[in-house]
Amino acid sequence: MTIDEIILFLKASSSEKFKKNIIKLGIPDEYTIGVPTSDLRKFAKKIPREKDFLMSLWKTNYHECKILTVLALKPKECSEDDIHYIMDGIVSWDLCDLFCKNILIKQDDFDHFIQRWIDSDKLFYKRAAFTLIASTSTHAALTTEKITDYLTLIELHSDDDQLLVKKAASWALRELGKTNEAAKEAAIKTAKSMQTQESKAAQWIAKDALKELPLLVQAPGRSRLISSKSKMGKNV
Known part of the structure; x- marks a missing residue:
């Protein structure tokens, strides 16, 4: 399968309606084909997995190819x-x-990306740092010490008013809080501390996180806390 064949297949599978949704994410029209990610996940299993080939596919700049x-x-x-x-x-x-x-998150040294990017002035590097913290809480066995470290990082680096960064920071705070009851209380304490900061961004993140954190409960058979508003959570 060649790169040209992949692009032809994607264009044949495109949807004008979905293309408009992708453009709303900020992707230029000329680099948008319009194929749902669910379809791309299935197609990804059929394409060559050699790194050089995939990096060439990336260089087409089409969102779907990336x-x-x-x-x-x-x-x-x-x-x-x-x-x-x-x-x-x-x-x-x-x-x-x-x-x-x-x-x-599957890199052995993923944590060093968090530490290096958490204060980046580049939007997606900084979002990535918070996203990795959120992902870490579900992909790794976190110690109490590590949870505390991440909560501290969130509080120290939440003075960024970019919406995509604020949403990721709130997500990271909430995901850490779902680890266990102790982590929930620590995350709530962090959020309340952030509410006292002068930073409007930190206040926004804290307020957003506190919409969910106090509602987290431990459900039977679940290792992580879930919202008491969820179907399972309502039975706790």
Whole structure:
């Protein structure tokens, strides 16, 4: 399968309605084909998985081709140079989050990306740091010490008024709180501390996180806390 064949297949599978949704994410019209991510996940299993081929697919600049690249890349084959090259080509939150969940969180040293990017002045690098914290809470066994470290990072670096950063910071705060009851209380304490900051961004993040954190409960058979508003949570 060639790159041209992949693009032809994507164009044949495109939807004008879905294309408009993608453009709303900030993707230029000329780099949008209009294929749902659910379809791309199925198609990604059929394309070559050689890194050089996938990096060439990325270079087409089509949003869908970039998603296919991230879905098909083998995390352990990605060098730090590859990671920074891909990060520099990300221009939407969905691709940023997908890259974090599919590639970055599976790196042995993912934590150093959090530490390096958490105070970045680049939108998607900073969002990635918060997204990784959110993803870490479900992909790794976090110690109390590590949870405390991440909560501290969130509080220290939440003075950023960019909406995509604020949403990711709130997400990270909430996901850490779902780890266990102690983490929930620590996350609530962090959020309340953030409410006292002068930063409007920190206040926004705290308020958003506190919509869910106090509602978290432990359900039988679940390792993580869930919302008491969920179907299972209502029975707790």
